[in-house]
Amino acid sequence: MGSLVGEEYEVEVGPVAHGGHCIARTESGQVLFVRHALPGERVVARVTEGEEGARYLRADAVEVLSASKDRIEAPCPYAGPGRCGGCDWQHAKPGAQRRLKGEVIAEQLRRLAGLTPEEVGWDGTVMPAEGDKLPAGQVPQWRTRVQYAVDGAGRAGLRRHRSHEVEPIDHCMIAAEGVSELGIEKREWPGMASIEAIAATGSQDRQVILTPRPGERLPIVELDRPVSVMRVGEKDGGVHRVHGRPFVRERADGRTYRVGSGGFWQVHPKAADTLVTAVMQGLLPRKGEMALDLYCGVGLFAGALADRVGEKGAVLGIESGKRAVEDARHNLAEFPRVRIEQGRVETVLPRTGITEVDLIVLDPPRAGAGRETVEHLASLGARRIAYVACDPAALARDLGYFRDGGYRVRMLRAFDLFPMTHHVECVAILEPAAKGV
Structure with a gap:
């Protein structure tokens, strides 16, 4: 052929x-x-x-x-066939982008779970984040974390779609102001394979994480703003401190979170608060309840749950990343009845011996939680479950498994936390199918 x-x-x-x-x-x-x-x-x-x-x-x-x-005409000069692969919908009006994302969610629900929007309590709307509803041609500056690739000439840029080739750029239109101010694109980066630039929204913390090519030394880093510098080790792949703090401080739901270098935090500056609000409105935690926060990262939802279930309640978080677990324990040290366990959810949760909980939050990676984990969660009898999803296909598959386990979707909300791209974030609230709570 x-x-x-x-x-x-x-x-x-x-x-x-x-x-x-x-x-x-x-x-x-x-x-x-x-x-x-x-x-x-x-x-x-x-x-x-x-x-x-x-x-x-x-x-x-x-x-x-x-x-x-x-x-519309793409606002970004690097968008278009064969160019930068970072954005998918620069050529579409903002309202059309959200409508298209809604159509994708609805199609995935129908095809993979046999569910209609009406059956999951969703009106088909994908909501923009606060401040993102801009006229056509204006682009929200939302990316607080940008992963630049470096070409053979040492120029920073972004990869072309489904390619290792680098599109050199002098400015990324969707980068947050704090990232753009670093001036990554203005200088050359000899010997570097990639540069991750981070601008925290909960503080003035700025950080770059450098990945050298094999055998190359780090350059002297002189940027337009004060910045902490980390490097990715060639042998162990770990993130190591060069100078400055090995973390940034983010803020959500009135609480400050330490996020270690290479750790996960929502990229959109409004995302963490948007998702916490949606999850808590859906769960309506009560004093004294027992809650699980699965794939808990640095403890974003565990912190929000701990505040709401109070001193007589309890929260167990499970996270596979060692650094994230350390951060979560630091972030939630004030709560004696919050426990963070390290390991894979499907391994750690059965070992805990927990047979009953009141609330569950799960925010799994893009692949979803999977049938085995969903079946276990459905057996715990939670009165409500909040599923936070960055991939509508994985969400739809897992919602089908929850239905098989005796749960129904009470409400689904969708948020456009990745403008100009095809990505969309969803929060589904589930409850036992046999009763409304």
């Missing part, structure tokens, strides 16, 4: 699909996943991946013959 890369087809663009592309078909019926297009358009699609006989081909819309009313 021969490669079809470079072949062009004139196609009618169909519905949006999970992953930041739309579906089209060639005259012969072969499926195309087309980026840089919008539903209803007629475009010339150039194949970027695939061969004769493949189930589908990947393609870019390189010419728009009939444009959607939702199309």
